[in-house]
Amino acid sequence: MKVYFIGAGPGAPDLITIRGAKILSEVPIVLYAGSLVPEVVLTHCNPDATKINTASLNLDQQVEQYRTAKHNNQSIARVHSGDPSIYGAMAEQMKRLDELEIDYEVVPGVSSFTAAAAVLKTELTKPNVTQTVILTRLSGRASAVPEKENLSSLAAHQASLCIFLSGRQLQETITELSRHYKTDTPIAFVYRATWPDERIVRGTLENIMSLVNPADWTLTTIILVGDVMREELPSESCLYSPEYAHKFRKASTKSATTAGGVL
Numbered sequence: 001m002k003v004y005f006i007g008a009g010p011g012a013p014d015l016i017t018i019r020g021a022k023i024l025s026e027v028p029i030v031l032y033a034g035s036l037v038p039e040v041v042l043t044h045c046n047p048d049a050t051k052i053n054t055a056s057l058n059l060d061q062q063v064e065q066y067r068t069a070k071h072n073n074q075s076i077a078r079v080h081s082g083d084p085s086i087y088g089a090m091a092e093q094m095k096r097l098d099e100l101e102i103d104y105e106v107v108p109g110v111s112s113f114t115a116a117a118a119v120l121k122t123e124l125t126k127p128n129v130t131q132t133v134i135l136t137r138l139s140g141r142a143s144a145v146p147e148k149e150n151l152s153s154l155a156a157h158q159a160s161l162c163i164f165l166s167g168r169q170l171q172e173t174i175t176e177l178s179r180h181y182k183t184d185t186p187i188a189f190v191y192r193a194t195w196p197d198e199r200i201v202r203g204t205l206e207n208i209m210s211l212v213n214p215a216d217w218t219l220t221t222i223i224l225v226g227d228v229m230r231e232e233l234p235s236e237s238c239l240y241s242p243e244y245a246h247k248f249r250k251a252s253t254k255s256a257t258t259a260g261g262v263l
Ligand SMILES: C[S@@+](CC[C@H](N)C(=O)[O-])C[C@H]1O[C@@H](n2cnc3c(N)ncnc32)[C@H](O)[C@@H]1O
Pocket: 010, 011, 036, 080, 081, 082, 083, 084, 085, 086, 087, 088, 110, 111, 112, 113, 115, 116, 163, 164, 165, 166, 190, 191, 192, 193, 194, 195, 219, 220, 221, 222, 223
């Protein structure tokens, strides 16, 4: 008997991993976060599996499911949206499983921040723009963000920022970001990336609030901000430059960089 924490991906049923789908097709019990994992992802489940939406269960009630499954020697898939390591409340479950001496395994998933980058057709790291991606959120009722990680201090890095769980605080987010980013910095709101009702709005820190009705973005919205989304900043890495040599490719001109250069 084992518990599998499975990343469901952002919503589209074909964005779960092959490993995750295979486990779903085999286990007799599936716990899933119904507010974020659409029913269509559960089509990967065995038709005879018992499916339990955890939205209405507290941690003790979920642990009770694990305890019963151990008693019956039945494996469980615990399906989280995106990747379970990001805002997945997985650690607290693992602690309880350790106490119950239940074995577990984690199957990673496509996180919503990479899904959002994909639907926006943007790269999050660009040479000479930024080589850093910061994943963060504003403080919420369930979890406070430590003061040393407040949004305005992260904005000071001018990196690519992916802001989760903050759709209810759009104006506060913009205000904090504007302390460090230029007002014309690109920003995008992505609602339900890869779901059939996906919505995207692009703007700048200065104008995006005039382009949206905030009430439409309160749930399942991720915010991406940064100069990487500036279309007027073409930048190419050395990696594919004809002059750049490395272990697997010779340079095609005399001004070649020697092998072993930093990629
Ligand atoms: C509890 S967190 C889970 C994050 C998830 N573990 C991940 O890796 O994407 C829920 C937040 O993730 C973001 N999110 C999850 N799925 C999303 C999607 N399909 N489109 C946009 N944002 C999404 C939203 O910010 C939402 O409020």
